[in-house]
Amino acid sequence: MVFNSLNFFIFSAVFFPLYFALRGKARLWLCLIASYVFYGAWDWRFLGLIVTSTLIDYYLGLSLEDEQDQTRRKRLLQLSLFANLGFLAFFKYFNFFIESATAGIQSMGYDGSLSTLHIILPVGISFYTFQSMSYSIDVYRKQIPVERNLLRFATFISFFPQLVAGPIVRASDFLPQFAKDREFEWSRFQVGLGQILWGFFKKVAIADSIAPFVDQCFADPSKFGGLHLAIGVVFYSFQIYCDFSGYSDIAIGLARIMGFDFPKNFNKPYFSQDFSEFWQRWHISLSGWLRDYLYIPLGGSRGGKLFTWRNLMITMLLGGLWHGAAWVFVLWGFLHGSYQVLGKILSPYWRKLHDAVRTPKFIRVALNVAIVYFLTCFAWVYFRAGAPNIAMSDQIPIAHGVIGGIFSGEGWNFGAVINKFIVLKGVLLIGMMLFVEILDEKMPMWQMVDQRPAFRVVSFASLLWLIALFGVFSASAFIYFQF
Amino acid sequence: MKKWMWIPVVLLVTFLGDRLAAYLLTSAVEKSEFRYSRLYAGDGKADIVLLGNSRGLNFFQPYIEEATGKSTLNLSYNAMPADLGGALLRDYMDTYGAPEKLVVDVTFLDRDNEELIREFRPYAQYSERLDSLLKITDSSIYWGTKVAHLSRYGGEVAQRMFYYLSKSDEDWLLDRQISKQMAEDSKSLEPYRNNYTLxxxxxxxxxxxxxxxxxxxxxxxxxxxYPAFQKSIMNLDSLALDVRRETGIPVLDYSKSVTGDQNFGDYQHLNKKGAEVYLARMLKDIGL
Structure with missing residues (x-):
């Protein structure tokens, strides 16, 4: 079930009154059943997977808490990681490994071919697997107490607002919030509803409006001139941002109405001035997860420059692979890893250069933002080429077709751009969104929504008008569901 | 004030704003020079009516009008589906009666296109045919337009309608030459079929x-x-034969009539230069 569908509207109309009518265990049962209905609406067969994953981590957590022997505790943790990563490896990466091995064998001149399996990727598996793993690791590290209530634990793993596309909420942040029943609060409802409307605006009015233009560019780049393709890449950068952050906004808003506080998942990432900052603003829950459970255990920045760079590269490569089972995602991770390493090497010289020529601060900031945005877009080309409808063998050629088309110098006039109407609509909508984001820096929107009824009425009505006017109502899935 | 009072106020403001804005936009629909606005606002009468998909836009109207001295209305649109094209022609006939000539590029019979029918929702309020076509195609969009009138005006067709508020849409044509890469790629094209159905x-x-x-x-x-692309189409002859058999009207095949990269925007579309080369011949053949 997707948020932008009539089914979810009906689901919410039934769920929320019941949620606030019930208390204690009954409410938890409602949350769990509703979450399984929400997830099962895609494919009920995968409910078995999420239940299995839940039971494994629940019982291993109990064993970890009770076990005092460090070696045995380590084995229990390994078992949890093996089970979770095993599901992920089988459902998400099995065919990728087989196809890559086959290609490797054939490139060495052997006539080898290995059979792949017809495996359907369970929606959101990467999200709930990571959430579940973080619980086991935290219990192992004794950073959180074990959860002894299975109902509460199962609800934590399957909580429907963030089940299929995050944010990935840590057990330490989430489980304690189940401790007491949350009452309905007008303040939470007002802000939560505002976040939901803002998320819908980003998803159905922006991301889905510009998606056809992007799809066209990546279907056959040779058909289009440089400017058309460049607009396609810029649009993709906003499509994926609005799609994913829109989902996060809706998830956070739903949880807020229910009485739960989820951490921010996006914080105006395209205003970043370097790539370290970008990763503190983009998909914050994943980058925090990778930092705490991969980068720091690898040694982080504790062992000198080379060691830090190695750890950064490993983290970003695996972060790339987390997004999808294809080499283009690894390449995307590699690019982001390289950007961070190069940033660390070059930034002292860059600062010295600015100091020497006394660049005004706003120019310095604008230049930094522009460079980071340009390089981010370059990496997005590979990421977009990994879309599920593009065969693996076509992904790199398509990415290079887009990049080659942009830098060929051909078709760099607006007359050669096809579908100018989508371009104008996209620019208008993206402009509106960026304007609100800039405004939010000066006047925090959610505070105004909460405290000023007139602002609330005008902003909600405006969002509803914009959604009605520009929305695409085809119940298209969110991009990050595929991860 | 009660804490919940803002909810009915939001709903009321949203409803009133929707109706007011939609009213203003509806008057824009009727004032636009866009061809479908002219068709439904009573300003579309023409001697020659033209129809096709994006390839039908190669019926370059300024050239035809200058060469023949007759008025034209080109109902072609990118990826026009046959059922929508048929509905537009019937609406034309109901409003203006029979034109002197109707010229149709029959390659547009290759598709259904639910997306474009959704896009034509600004005009559904003027045409029972379009309204019922929208209802059959996508009932949620259909009912959406009844609840929120603004939702009629967010699509590409509506945007074009606004764009042509105070200028003619008749002189638009693909303004570019086929890229070298595309021309090169045409040497190894996969076979292509026109997906028409009887x-x-x-x-x-x-x-x-x-x-x-x-x-x-x-x-x-x-x-x-484009010549290399024309060669890759497997069933143009059978399309022409089937159309003639089913409708009794012969098809004039100009698919090979223009050559040279300078005359094409891409494989399926002439540019302005190519359109003039083509029309000079076609108009003579059909007695204009």
């Missing part, structure tokens, strides 16, 4: 036969393709 041809045949019965000279053509 049912579609028959349904469209009923529309054009009604035009014939009312005295219109109906002409079917196949507009030019």
């Amino acid at each position: 049912d579609r041809i028959r349904a469209f045949g009923k529309v054009v036969n009604a035009y014939q019965a009312a005295g219109t000279d109906v002409r079917f053509v196949i507009n030019p393709y």
